[in-house]
Amino acid sequence: MIQRLVHLAPKSRGFHLVTDELLSAMPELSQIECGIGHFFIQHSSASLTINENADPDVRGDMERYFLHAVPEDAPYFKHVVEGPDDMPAHIKASLLGSSLSVPVANGRLLLGMWQGIWLGEHRIEGGSRTVVISIF
DSSP, X not given: OEEEEEEEOOOEEEEEEOHHHHHTTOGGGGGXXXXXXXXXXXXXXXXXXXXXXXXXXXXXXXXXXXXXXXXXXXXXXXXXXXXXXXXXXHHHHHHHOSEEEEEEETTEEOOOTTEEEEEEEEEEEOOOEEEEEEEO
């Protein structure tokens, strides 16, 4: 097993394709013939998901959908001390999830042709995010 902590550069609220940023921190992947890559984000207001890797409009549409589905300043939120974007960020992170498992073969992730790993940054200013990558 190989394990590494990856500190992603701070990103604005939205969805960001981070496949290359994560893989660049794990050069040992090229030596794995068959296995599983597990990716876990250590935050409760950001998420990881797999989706479209080509057209950035998909990431924009996802952000617009989630802003509409989980609005800021909803009158029923009680957890508001950390700002109006915090509780919606927790909900979005729970809906999308904190971890991914991806098969590995011949030194690469077996993502589909149009798939990439996304960081869902759900805070306006979330800061650096840490992802634990474990390769089994």
